[in-house]
Amino acid sequence: MTAQFLPFVPSEPVPQMVDDLYLDLLKRCLTRAICAHKVTRHTIAPRRFHFRAAKWILDRLLSPFHLEIVQLRPSEESDYLESTHEARGREEDAETMVGMKQLDQMQAAITDVIRRQVPGDVLEAGVWRGGVSIFMRGVLKARGDQRRVWVADSFEGLPDPEQQHNSFGWRKGDMAVSLEQVKSNFSRYGLLDEQVVFLPGFFHETLPTAAVTSLSVLRADADLYESTREILTHLYPKLSVGGYAIFDDYQNLKDCRLAIDEYRLEHQINDPIISIDRRAVYWIKSAQSS
Numbered sequence: 001m002t003a004q005f006l007p008f009v010p011s012e013p014v015p016q017m018v019d020d021l022y023l024d025l026l027k028r029c030l031t032r033a034i035c036a037h038k039v040t041r042h043t044i045a046p047r048r049f050h051f052r053a054a055k056w057i058l059d060r061l062l063s064p065f066h067l068e069i070v071q072l073r074p075s076e077e078s079d080y081l082e083s084t085h086e087a088r089g090r091e092e093d094a095e096t097m098v099g100m101k102q103l104d105q106m107q108a109a110i111t112d113v114i115r116r117q118v119p120g121d122v123l124e125a126g127v128w129r130g131g132v133s134i135f136m137r138g139v140l141k142a143r144g145d146q147r148r149v150w151v152a153d154s155f156e157g158l159p160d161p162e163q164q165h166n167s168f169g170w171r172k173g174d175m176a177v178s179l180e181q182v183k184s185n186f187s188r189y190g191l192l193d194e195q196v197v198f199l200p201g202f203f204h205e206t207l208p209t210a211a212v213t214s215l216s217v218l219r220a221d222a223d224l225y226e227s228t229r230e231i232l233t234h235l236y237p238k239l240s241v242g243g244y245a246i247f248d249d250y251q252n253l254k255d256c257r258l259a260i261d262e263y264r265l266e267h268q269i270n271d272p273i274i275s276i277d278r279r280a281v282y283w284i285k286s287a288q289s290s
């Protein structure tokens with residue numbers, strides 16, 4: 001799809017300070033960009049029944065010996081700029097699907113709200129393995145800021161998608177990662193502490209009554225029309241003026257885009273939309289909404 005938005009231009013200087021160097025390394029670890037220029041392992045997922053059955057049998061024969069059949073692909077630094085869907089050479093065990101461009105923008109957004117003293121916590125709705133939320137906590141820690149990181153997900157994958165808004169063919173439970181696994185991922189980076197608050201459950205159950213009072217950064221990454229609507233309905237009014245509304249999948253999933261376009265129209269939001277990579281966009285909230 002042709003981008004019709006303003007491009008995101010990082011305003012931060014090239015990393016020089018120790019905290020910027022830490023954040024640069026954190027981004028490379030979370031995306032696995034640190035593995036660029038290696039041959040990386042990829043799971044083989046055959047579509048045809050016979051190949052699937054053959055693989056199933058081989059997997060069972062090899063697993064007692066801790067062996068696995070994988071495909072090896074060379075990777076380049078450029079494979080890690082966009083999300084995993086756009087780049088086939090990327091290491092597949094990363095804690096996030098997003099690439100370096102989206103993490104650069106998240107770093108710039110959090111740094112900017114701290115500098116301009118925009119009030120409110122930061123929140124990601126739709127976290128999968130937790131990588132972006134882990135990075136949000138890393139940025140706050142590097143900057144010495146006390147805001148909380150809210151981590152909202154079912155931790156059971158997608159809810160049953162509404163059929164009229166499922167052009168991608170999602171299924172219930174897709175992308176499930178347990179709460180224990182996400183907490184363990186935070187822990188492995190040394191970033192699980194009392195500033196991180198988990199909101200486990202489906203959005204329609206958790207978001208209406210969540211104890212979130214004010215947000216300075218709201219990131220939505222939930223793939224479905226209804227999930228995106230729920231995030232907007234319950235959380236956008238809590239985003240402070242001057243805060244960042246960030247949406248993965250606006251450019252590549254038409255159901256997400258519809259949910260966002262409808263909400264903008266209903267609430268007369270005309271803030272310019274800025275493109276981050278081939279999928280994500282953001283805008284800065286200029287007026288208080290109901």
Ligand SMILES: C[S@@+](CC[C@H](N)C(=O)[O-])C[C@H]1O[C@@H](n2cnc3c(N)ncnc32)[C@H](O)[C@@H]1O
Binds near residue numbers: 174
């Ligand atoms: C694309 S993944 C998120 C990717 C992640 N932000 C990253 O950086 O890699 C979508 C996530 O949204 C969650 N999700 C979607 N709809 C939801 C809903 N209605 N309630 C709770 N979680 C939901 C899924 O469980 C899944 O973890």
